[in-house]
Amino acid sequence: MTDHWLVELGYLIGAVLFILALKLLNSPKTARRGNWLAALGMAIALGTVGFSLGEVETRNYIFIAIAVAAGTIIGSISAKRVQMTAMPQMVALFNGVGGGAVALVAMIEFMASGNERLLPVPLVTAVLSAIIGSISFSGSMIAYGKLQELMPGKPILYPGDKVVTALVLMTVIALAVLPIAGSTSVALFAALIGLATILGILMVLPIGGADMPVVISLLNSFTGLAAGLAGFVLGNTALLIGGGLVGASGLILTLQMCSAMNRSLENVLFGAFGAAKSEGGEGTTAKGRMRSYSVEDAAIIFASARSVIIVPGYGLAVAQAQHVVKELTEKLEERGIQVKFAIHPVAGRMPGHMNVLLAEADISYDHLFDLEEINSEFPETDVALVIGANDVVNPAARTDKSSPIYGMPILDVDKAKTVIVSKRGMGAGFAGIENELFLRENTVMVFGDAKSTMTKLVAALDDF
Amino acid sequence: MTLITVITIFILAVFVGLEIITKVPPILHTPLMSATNAIHGVILVGALIVLAHAHSPAAIVLGMIAVVFATLNVVGGFVVTDRMLEMFKRRPDHSEKKND
Numbered sequence: 372m373t374d375h376w377l378v379e380l381g382y383l384i385g386a387v388l389f390i391l392a393l394k395l396l397n398s399p400k401t402a403r404r405g406n407w408l409a410a411l412g413m414a415i416a417l418g419t420v421g422f423s424l425g426e427v428e429t430r431n432y433i434f435i436a437i438a439v440a441a442g443t444i445i446g447s448i449s450a451k452r453v454q455m456t457a458m459p460q461m462v463a464l465f466n467g468v469g470g471g472a473v474a475l476v477a478m479i480e481f482m483a484s485g486n487e488r489l490l491p492v493p494l495v496t497a498v499l500s501a502i503i504g505s506i507s508f509s510g511s512m513i514a515y516g517k518l519q520e521l522m523p524g525k526p527i528l529y530p531g532d533k534v535v536t537a538l539v540l541m542t543v544i545a546l547a548v549l550p551i552a553g554s555t556s557v558a559l560f561a562a563l564i565g566l567a568t569i570l571g572i573l574m575v576l577p578i579g580g581a582d583m584p585v586v587i588s589l590l591n592s593f594t595g596l597a598a599g600l601a602g603f604v605l606g607n608t609a610l611l612i613g614g615g616l617v618g619a620s621g622l623i624l625t626l627q628m629c630s631a632m633n634r635s636l637e638n639v640l641f642g643a644f645g646a647a648k649s650e651g652g653e654g655t656t657a658k659g660r661m662r663s664y665s666v667e668d669a670a671i672i673f674a675s676a677r678s679v680i681i682v683p684g685y686g687l688a689v690a691q692a693q694h695v696v697k698e699l700t701e702k703l704e705e706r707g708i709q710v711k712f713a714i715h716p717v718a719g720r721m722p723g724h725m726n727v728l729l730a731e732a733d734i735s736y737d738h739l740f741d742l743e744e745i746n747s748e749f750p751e752t753d754v755a756l757v758i759g760a761n762d763v764v765n766p767a768a769r770t771d772k773s774s775p776i777y778g779m780p781i782l783d784v785d786k787a788k789t790v791i792v793s794k795r796g797m798g799a800g801f802a803g804i805e806n807e808l809f810l811r812e813n814t815v816m817v818f819g820d821a822k823s824t825m826t827k828l829v830a831a832l833d834d835f
Numbered sequence: 836m837t838l839i840t841v842i843t844i845f846i847l848a849v850f851v852g853l854e855i856i857t858k859v860p861p862i863l864h865t866p867l868m869s870a871t872n873a874i875h876g877v878i879l880v881g882a883l884i885v886l887a888h889a890h891s892p893a894a895i896v897l898g899m900i901a902v903v904f905a906t907l908n909v910v911g912g913f914v915v916t917d918r919m920l921e922m923f924k925r926r927p928d929h930s931e932k933k934n935d
Contacts, residue, residue: 417883
């Protein structure tokens, strides 16, 4: 480590750029620059470490080159190819491998210490970062599997599941104590990582797919924390600051997401949300009568409307209907109809998911309104068009104390003169809860894939 | 670095993180999560250090996996975030906005 102060200066510049980047991410105008600045900070931190490695064998440089090249190629190709709708699981995947990297770094440091014990603080932080990194790795992979629908999105429960999870947790804690107490066994450390990986799986399995955004956000925070702790082990400023920043920010973001759903973090993690009503299966139909309209009938309603509020949900994302919705917006505006979009904070599967999709279709922010801004406007609105959203417009959240979503702020679409719901089928929402909105007097249902429904609607509007 | 210096740096970084994030509007939450996700890819710094000094075959194999993972985290993270934010371009014909 030659020129020690220069190395520290390099890390300091990288860290300052991270902080400035997060600041720029405050505003849509500067957010993209913020991301570039963070990437620049990363480049500087990586350049700095490249010059400060000291004596390294040539073959190790070759190993580094191969690994970096492989990661860069796979990472950039998969990030460029992924569909906008698959973004949440992509973030989960990248977060997971980051957590895995942290656990491996801790493991290698422990191995490198050989029979000499590490100092107490690096030792404790190595153990902690290995555990947290492993949980983040496996938990993120399960979140990926649920969102990618490789496994059922519903909470996976089995008799005694909480006992099993608690036992694994206690074993992890017991194993964690041994290296700290003086054991230098690498096998033991590996077992610790293995068990923590299992713990991550057990923790995420009982959580419903609808809550995966919160889980990913929390695990993002975990990986940051673990990376920061690894900074203690290596005495590295870049890790300490970068990891600390992300650990803190991820936690704040997670709590904000929970509060948007009016639920506590404990409830999200341990509540098995959406499991209770799942016994009847996906296709449970509600009691009462839904009015099913053809697209043409729905078009007539639009023809006489003066104001429309569109409520997008995950169904819009799945159907990739954002571009057609943009066309619909233009068609309606040509007729002098005022069009607004109501964005629920947890619509889609990540906060801001809808904003990203609508931006992809070039729908400007001027049209987008948050829940608090727009809720008072529904009573004066002629048509509320709900596209593939369900739980975020369920009036039970206001009225039914027994509903699992009771108390969650919702968009009051039921107060609009007419509610048109574009929906794939009769089934319950992602959270598995029935929606009485669909049975209301002023609600009409248009069944079918959101994209084809909207395409037909745009065509039908030409006839009126 | 002395232990207390390391602890100081970490604690202050945590507080900066808490302060900065409370100001981000919900519209940017997904890109924010994605950008911070890329930033914790800074573990690549650690992965490079341990792989550079790895001698045993086991350490080399694990080190290479760690470097591949961390590089994926960094490169994939920043590219995905940029793709999201690219879509936030304002249309030229719209002069005013609500989120500022």
